[in-house]
Amino acid sequence: xxxxxxxxxxxxxxxxxxxxxxxxxxxxxxxxxxxxxxxxxxxxxxxxxxxxxxxxxxxxxxxxxxxxxxxxxxxxxxxxxxxxxxxxxxxxxxxxxxxxxxxxxxxxxxxxxxxxxxxxxxxxxxxxxxxxxxxxxxxxxxxxxxxxxxxxxxxxxxxxxxxxxxxxxxxxxxxxxxxxxxxxxxxxxxxxxxxxxxxxxxxxxxxxxx
Amino acid sequence: xxxxxxxxxxxxxxxxxxxxxxxxxxxxxxxxxxxxxxxxxxxxxxxxxxxxxxxxxxxxxxxxxxxxxxxxxxxxxxxxxxxxxxxxxxxxxxxxxxxxxxxxxxxxxxxxxxxxxxxxxxxxxxxxxxxxxxxxxxxxxxxxxxxxxxxxxxxxxxxxxx
Numbered sequence: 001x002x003x004x005x006x007x008x009x010x011x012x013x014x015x016x017x018x019x020x021x022x023x024x025x026x027x028x029x030x031x032x033x034x035x036x037x038x039x040x041x042x043x044x045x046x047x048x049x050x051x052x053x054x055x056x057x058x059x060x061x062x063x064x065x066x067x068x069x070x071x072x073x074x075x076x077x078x079x080x081x082x083x084x085x086x087x088x089x090x091x092x093x094x095x096x097x098x099x100x101x102x103x104x105x106x107x108x109x110x111x112x113x114x115x116x117x118x119x120x121x122x123x124x125x126x127x128x129x130x131x132x133x134x135x136x137x138x139x140x141x142x143x144x145x146x147x148x149x150x151x152x153x154x155x156x157x158x159x160x161x162x163x164x165x166x167x168x169x170x171x172x173x174x175x176x177x178x179x180x181x182x183x184x185x186x187x188x189x190x191x192x193x194x195x196x197x198x199x200x201x202x203x204x205x206x207x208x209x210x
Numbered sequence: 211x212x213x214x215x216x217x218x219x220x221x222x223x224x225x226x227x228x229x230x231x232x233x234x235x236x237x238x239x240x241x242x243x244x245x246x247x248x249x250x251x252x253x254x255x256x257x258x259x260x261x262x263x264x265x266x267x268x269x270x271x272x273x274x275x276x277x278x279x280x281x282x283x284x285x286x287x288x289x290x291x292x293x294x295x296x297x298x299x300x301x302x303x304x305x306x307x308x309x310x311x312x313x314x315x316x317x318x319x320x321x322x323x324x325x326x327x328x329x330x331x332x333x334x335x336x337x338x339x340x341x342x343x344x345x346x347x348x349x350x351x352x353x354x355x356x357x358x359x360x361x362x363x364x365x366x367x368x369x370x371x372x
Contacts, residue, residue, distance in 0.1 A: 002336070020281045021293040028291055042221040042369070062309075063254070063258050063261070064254055064255060064258040065251050065254060065255050065258075067254055067306075067309070068250045068251040068252075068253065068254025068255065068302065069247065069250075069251055071250060071254070071302075071305060071306075071309070072242075072246050072249075072250035072251065072302070073249040075242065075246055075250070076238070076239065076242035076243070076246065076247075077260060079234070079238040079239075079241055079242045079246065080234075080235040080238030080239055080242065081238070082238065083235060083238035083241065084231040084232065084233075084235035085231070085234065086240060087230050087231060087232055087233055087234025087235075087237070088230050088231055088234065089227070090215060091230045096216045099361075106372075127334065127337065127338050128337065128341070130338070130342075131337070131338045131341035131342040132341060134342040134343075135341060135342050135343045135360075138343055139343075148342070148343070148344065149313070149344065149348060152338075152339065152342050152344045152348075152352065153352055153355060154354060155342070156222040156331075156334060156338055156339060156352050156355075157326045157327050157328070157352075157355060157356040157359045157360075158323075158326040158329070158330075158356075158359075159330065159334050159338055161326055164297050164326055164329070165326055167241050167245075167246075167298075168245075168246060168249075168297050168298040168301045169301065169322065169325070169326070171246070171301050171305060172301060172304060172305065172308075172318050172322065175305075175315050175318050176315050176316075176319040176322060177315035177316050177318075177319050177371060178367075178370060178371060180321045182319070182370060183319065183322040183323045183367065186363050186366050186367060187323045187326055187327060187363065189362045189366075190323065190327055190359040190362060191359075192361075193359065193362070194355050194356070194359050195368075198351075198355065199237075199303065199354075201282075201351065
């Protein structure tokens with residue numbers, strides 16, 4: 001069966017920013033002297049401490065709303081850095097490059113048509129963008145009930161995963177003992193796993209409507 | 211080439227990579243101030259209430275055997291319960307447990323994917339499944355799937371960490 005593929009023109013810069021972004025957020029070069037200028041945690045840096053003190057401006061032993069406020073403020077630079085980088089990725093066509101690379105593998109991998117790829121890439125950034133586009137695909141009869149359920153199961157678990165992970169998760173990047181990219185890969189694998197379970201469930205229990 | 215087109219290209223060219231970064235960073239500031247700060251304060255206040263009433267210690271003890279399956283201390287249940295409500299809140303809870311020395315870097319790595327896989331599910335029922343037009347009779351299955359995903363992800367992370 002011939003499938004209509006969404007036509008996307010990807011500038012070379014798209015592939016470049018995509019690769020650079022993956023390198024920066026993966027922590028691949030974290031320990032390579034000089035090259036660690038392409039590492040998120042290196043770029044994020046560290047707060048200094050008061051002279052002779054051990055803790056940074058958050059201090060030690062704080063509790064309650066006041067401690068929460070100072071702590072939350074300390075997270076803001078990381079979030080600004082992450083979203084600044086993501087904006088560059090988007091501006092120079094990195095998302096389009098990801099879209100192009102994903103299109104041919106969508107049907108075998110998830111059992112949904114290539115037309116879903118824009119919604120899929122958007123859904124990794126924003127749950128709401130994904131929800132809106134998916135609704136649209138169904139309303140235009142581009143996807144069947146089965147495909148809607150499979151696609152929704154993929155998006156629902158860890159919704160807006162890249163956007164959310166980089167925004168709030170960046171607070172914990174400095175603490176956790178694995179590279180930034182590891183939890184992200186695990187989440188992507190589990191999203192695929194979820195959609196596969198839904199695919200089996202549909203095939204077994206859900207009647208496709210005519 | 212028509213004139214408006216040239217103008218549009220010129221306008222786009224004017225945005226240097228620095229301008230683009232600054233635009234994104236500004237979005238980060240908005241998220242930080244409007245989202246992270248209130249969420250983290252909410253989480254810290256909840257934890258403070260649980261701590262002074264002794265409920266925290268109790269929850270830690272009760273859930274210790276279950277959370278031990280994933281090599282986590284009992285208090286980690288607070289992160290997961292918080293996650294169902296809000297991802298940002300769960301991160302706040304995790305951070306306050308780190309500050310108290312109850313979670314270490316390995317434990318954070320283990321719960322990290324779970325925070326998002328089962329995160330904000332309560333609000334996403336309406337915000338995502340409702341908006342996307344998924345019939346309500348499948349909502350329960352989707353919710354269960356998310357929680358199972360989170361459980362499996364913690365096992366995977368446990369293996370990776372150790």
